[in-house]
Amino acid sequence: MSRIYLKMKAQHLHFRLSFRKTRWHCSLNLIAPFGTAHPLLLELYSDWKVGKLSKEELLQLFRFTESYVFRRALCGIPTSSMNKTFATLINRVDKTKYFRSLQAEFLKLTTYRRFPNDTETRQSLIRRDVYNSPRCAYLLERLENFYHPKEPIKATDYTIEHIMPQNLSQDWQIMLGSNCEQIHESYLHTLGNLTLTGYNSELSDRGFIEKKNLKEGGFKSSPLRMNHFLAQQDKWTEVQILERCEELGVGICDVWPFPDGAVLKEFVKSEDKAEKELYDLDHYAPLRGPILEMYKSLEEAVMALNPDVRREFKKLYIAFKQETNFVDVIPQASCLVLSVNVSPETLEDPKGWCRDVTGLGRWGNGDI
Numbered sequence: 001m002s003r004i005y006l007k008m009k010a011q012h013l014h015f016r017l018s019f020r021k022t023r024w025h026c027s028l029n030l031i032a033p034f035g036t037a038h039p040l041l042l043e044l045y046s047d048w049k050v051g052k053l054s055k056e057e058l059l060q061l062f063r064f065t066e067s068y069v070f071r072r073a074l075c076g077i078p079t080s081s082m083n084k085t086f087a088t089l090i091n092r093v094d095k096t097k098y099f100r101s102l103q104a105e106f107l108k109l110t111t112y113r114r115f116p117n118d119t120e121t122r123q124s125l126i127r128r129d130v131y132n133s134p135r136c137a138y139l140l141e142r143l144e145n146f147y148h149p150k151e152p153i154k155a156t157d158y159t160i161e162h163i164m165p166q167n168l169s170q171d172w173q174i175m176l177g178s179n180c181e182q183i184h185e186s187y188l189h190t191l192g193n194l195t196l197t198g199y200n201s202e203l204s205d206r207g208f209i210e211k212k213n214l215k216e217g218g219f220k221s222s223p224l225r226m227n228h229f230l231a232q233q234d235k236w237t238e239v240q241i242l243e244r245c246e247e248l249g250v251g252i253c254d255v256w257p258f259p260d261g262a263v264l265k266e267f268v269k270s271e272d273k274a275e276k277e278l279y280d281l282d283h284y285a286p287l288r289g290p291i292l293e294m295y296k297s298l299e300e301a302v303m304a305l306n307p308d309v310r311r312e313f314k315k316l317y318i319a320f321k322q323e324t325n326f327v328d329v330i331p332q333a334s335c336l337v338l339s340v341n342v343s344p345e346t347l348e349d350p351k352g353w354c355r356d357v358t359g360l361g362r363w364g365n366g367d368i
Contacts, residue, residue, distance in 0.1 A: 036082040044058060044065075045058070060099070061102055061103075064259055066256065068115050071258075076128065077114070092105050097267075100267075101263075103259035105267075107259055111322045115259070118258055121249065121256075122245075122249035122250070122252075122253065127186055128191070130190060130191045131162070131194055132189060137155035139252075140160065141154065141196075142255050144224055153196075153224070158198050160194055162193055163195060163241075164176070164183075164184065164193050164241070165205040166205075167205050176238070183237070183238045186238075187238065191248055191249070193241050193244075195224070195227055196226065199217025203217060208236040229244050280313055284331045287331050291331065291333070291336065298336065302327065309321070310322075316364075317364045325341055325364070326341045326366075327366070328365055329364075339364030339365060340366045342368055344356045
């Protein structure tokens with residue numbers, strides 16, 4: 001039996017969703033402050049009330065919404081765009097195929113609005129400072145309870161423990177090896193090096209083997225699922241931290257799931273699909289020999305500017321974009337013409353390579 005609880009209070013929308021005899025619960029008020037998710041959640045709730053969604057579909061869509069917000073937080077993606085994203089997302093949904101259509105709309109979000117996939121989420125956790133995040137305790141609690149939902153724990157009953165301590169003793173320096181300072185700096189506050197314990201003061205800065213075998217409060221005697229991996233280790237180095245990060249990262253992707261990628265094919269516009277299938281580098285006749293090599297060097301440099309940059313092959317030019325095109329490449333027989341989307345007054349061009357084409361017809365976007 002499931003329960004749905006909806007309450008408006010100040011600027012926070014509180015959704016309390018809980019399942020009996022299941023692994024999942026959701027508490028969106030913890031991760032959706034300032035009302036960013038309100039438009040979407042309220043419409044979903046309203047449509048469920050009139051029968052457009054089943055209870056199971058509603059709860060799963062709430063879950064994807066929570067996952068979208070939380071994964072982005074874990075990946076350090078700026079939240080400035082979420083107000084607009086949530087305000088407009090529901091307007092693009094095909095309500096005759098409600099459940100699958102909303103998943104597809106989540107998957108269509110790109111660049112800084114994207115829904116981080118499993119690979120991005122796990123990789124972002126390798127070196128991310130999780131400890132100093134306000135969501136750290138919530139993250140560890142949800143991870144732990146996913147594995148035993150009928151016997152939930154509260155993070156408030158525990159403290160967050162650094163397995164490799166904040167102060168390195170000589171024993172720890174020896175265990176970590178010659179790169180101990182670099183390892184300590186890189187992984188101290190990361191997910192792989194954090195756990196929950198009720199014995200923080202007892203564990204303190206002890207060596208790893210002591211922490212593991214301590215009769216009262218050691219990792220070996222801990223009832224917490226997240227400490228099972230620790231109990232099986234004979235040392236704690238960069239290798240073990242990365243292995244545990246990967247293990248917990250898989251758990252995170254189970255707790256906060258990614259939409260079904262198969263639904264995207266149902267909702268991609270035919271013209272978009274045709275364009276993607278029509279064009280590739282071979283489509284552009286001038287891209288041969290030295291011009292092709294020059295283009296490849298340019299592409300590598302532009303794509304390296306930011307992980308959000310993406311490339312699209314258009315009929316007459318190649319677009320590089322984030323929210324919109326910022327530079328388009330028009331291949332010609334003896335050169336590459338770049339159409340740069342920047343205002344002329346802000347351009348720095350000490351070599352005088354650029355010209356203002358405002359108001360003139362041209363391929364690509366931008367006035368330079």
